[in-house]
Amino acid sequence: MDPIADFLTRIRNATLVKHKVLTISHSKIKQEISRILLENGYIIGYKVEKINNKKKLKVALKYYKKDISVIQGAIRVSKPGLRRYSKYKKLPRVLNGLGIAIMTTSIGIITDKVAKEKRIGGEVICHIH
Structure with missing residues (x-):
């Protein structure tokens, strides 16, 4: 599970x-x-x-x-059988910036917007919109 x-x-x-x-x-x-x-x-x-x-x-x-x-969709991206990692330059945009991607990084669990600001990549856990 x-x-x-x-x-x-x-x-x-x-x-x-x-x-x-x-x-x-x-x-x-x-x-x-x-x-x-x-x-x-x-x-x-x-x-x-x-x-x-x-x-x-x-x-x-x-x-x-x-x-x-307010939550219209919650999609799991990285699964236990197939992990999805992304560099900060290639982070996914959820609904053209209207949603968020939650990711786990070396500094903790953050959103894609914070990851771009701090220039850090990691595993994309899910998309929320």
């Missing part, structure tokens, strides 16, 4: 049925992806809670006009 793909699928499914809060199992990479989604305005917030001695990540999804999700 791929936990990142599962996380993105749960977000897509939750937005389709208009859930306000999504609860999933916690991991550091899911928390970092949630942090980036919060910084870029795709979600309202997130927090880590301990439920039955297990950490859970609660993500508050963001909607506009009460029923249209």
Whole structure:
């Protein structure tokens, strides 16, 4: 199983049925992806809670006009069987700059825009738009 793909699928499914809060199992990479989604305005917030001695990540999804999700698409790019790496000069543009690419680099998990500013490449995890 791929936990990142599962996380993105749960977000897509939750937005389709208009859930306000999504609860999933916690991991550091899911928390970092949630942090980036919060910084870029795709979600309202997130927090880590301990439920039955297990950490859970609660993500508050963001909607506009009460029923249209801000996250229209979440696509996994780099998979466990086929990793996708990119140099900073050849980073993908998501929807001509309207979306973001989340990537993992030597300095941590960042967006494609930050990677271009810092002139650093890495593994492209997913595209969000």
